[in-house]
Amino acid sequence: MHIDNLTTPCFLLNLDILERNIKKFQRLANANKTQLWPMLKTHKSTEITRMQVEAGAAGVLTGTIDEAEAVVEKVGVKKVMLAYPVLGKANIKRIIQLKKKAEVYIALDGEEGAREISQVLDSDEINYLLILDSGLGRFGVKADKVVPTIKMIDSYKNLKFSGICTHTGQVYGVSGKDKVDSIIEIELNSTKTAVENLKKSDYKCDIVATGTTPTFYEAIKAPHITVSRPGNYVFCDAIQVALGAATVEECSLTVMSTIVSHPTDDLFILDCGSKCLGLDKGAHGSSLVEGFGIVKDHPELMITGLSEEVAKVKINGQTNLKIGSKIEIIPNHSCSAANMTSYMIGYRDEKIERLIEVDIRGNSKKPRID
Numbered sequence: 001m002h003i004d005n006l007t008t009p010c011f012l013l014n015l016d017i018l019e020r021n022i023k024k025f026q027r028l029a030n031a032n033k034t035q036l037w038p039m040l041k042t043h044k045s046t047e048i049t050r051m052q053v054e055a056g057a058a059g060v061l062t063g064t065i066d067e068a069e070a071v072v073e074k075v076g077v078k079k080v081m082l083a084y085p086v087l088g089k090a091n092i093k094r095i096i097q098l099k100k101k102a103e104v105y106i107a108l109d110g111e112e113g114a115r116e117i118s119q120v121l122d123s124d125e126i127n128y129l130l131i132l133d134s135g136l137g138r139f140g141v142k143a144d145k146v147v148p149t150i151k152m153i154d155s156y157k158n159l160k161f162s163g164i165c166t167h168t169g170q171v172y173g174v175s176g177k178d179k180v181d182s183i184i185e186i187e188l189n190s191t192k193t194a195v196e197n198l199k200k201s202d203y204k205c206d207i208v209a210t211g212t213t214p215t216f217y218e219a220i221k222a223p224h225i226t227v228s229r230p231g232n233y234v235f236c237d238a239i240q241v242a243l244g245a246a247t248v249e250e251c252s253l254t255v256m257s258t259i260v261s262h263p264t265d266d267l268f269i270l271d272c273g274s275k276c277l278g279l280d281k282g283a284h285g286s287s288l289v290e291g292f293g294i295v296k297d298h299p300e301l302m303i304t305g306l307s308e309e310v311a312k313v314k315i316n317g318q319t320n321l322k323i324g325s326k327i328e329i330i331p332n333h334s335c336s337a338a339n340m341t342s343y344m345i346g347y348r349d350e351k352i353e354r355l356i357e358v359d360i361r362g363n364s365k366k367p368r369i370d
């Protein structure tokens with residue numbers, strides 16, 4: 001079936017671009033002898049995880065325990081890192097179960113988390129990465145506090161220090177490509193200082209994990225970085241384009257929509273809104289993006305407003321589009337957009353090939369309530 005025959009709105013995934021992105025990041029990581037552990041929260045799909053593992057990913061980073069369990073069970077992933085501290089007895093018990101099937105690394109950033117996990121672990125030992133705060137100001141400790149924090153965690157049993165991890169997500173808030181370089185510098189310097197401090201105190205640091213899509217290209221060249229954990233690179237999006245970290249041709253995920261109204265000369269209304277495209281301008285707010293996505297091949301169109309199910313599109317100048325025309329939109333933030341659908345329509349050369357389930361979509365796994 002041709003994609004033009006699809007009803008809209010729908011989520012299109014260009015499989016050629018997706019595969020190219022997966023292979024490119026893997027190839028670059030391999031060439032720099034850095035392990036690639038992709039962050040799965042971007043796509044929340046076991047099928048795309050399988051593609052990443054088949055391409056050579058050494059392990060994965062997950063945003064939720066649901067993601068971790070699903071890829072171990074359904075894809076057979078052997079190595080998993082959890083991105084954030086896991087708290088709550090039930091969650092910790094899930095990690096203990098997971099550890100029976102895969103090599104698991106939890107993330108810690110302080111004493112409370114360490115104490116709670118240590119108590120629940122009982123006799124099970126678990127590997128942990130200490131979260132380093134390299135400027136995002138979200139989790140973690142600064143480089144000069146790494147050693148004292150590990151010493152404190154050492155006093156809790158069954159927690160084995162395996163390395164450090166960091167995410168310079170502040171890169172998404174910078175004002176241009178040149179500023180991305182300054183974030184890369186921070187990523188490399190903060191991890192280097194932490195590694196040197198650990199060495200001075202005779203701590204063995206097997207893993208130094210960093211990763212964002214825009215900083216990936218340079219960060220993987222640093223010999224002290226052992227693991228890279230980018231996520232967004234599989235889809236890319238309008239924010240990556242605005243940052244100069246990707247081109248429109250590298251964006252694999254789009255929302256296809258139909259022009260359903262033309263109320264004034266300079267305005268179209270589309271049948272997709274914030275429940276497809278998302279309202280956000282990136283994880284950490286980018287002032288670089290204008291509007292709510294890039295309308296592919298139509299620079300004269302700008303999405304200026306979103307209701308939940310419809311969008312307002314300003315027409316600047318001449319356009320060959322009219323009511324009934326279909327357009328493709330590259331979302332501002334593809335990770336959020338992908339979480340708005342249960343499946344993406346995989347296609348090549350405008351022909352539909354297969355559906356790709358977003359089967360680990362947020363909150364899709366129902367809890368037991370008895």
Ligand SMILES: Cc1ncc(COP(=O)(O)O)c(C=O)c1O
Nearest residue numbers: 039083167212213229230231232
């Ligand atoms: C801890 C952590 N690592 C890695 C990533 C992946 O970053 P990106 O999607 O920019 O590649 C994220 C994204 O939120 C993250 O939170």
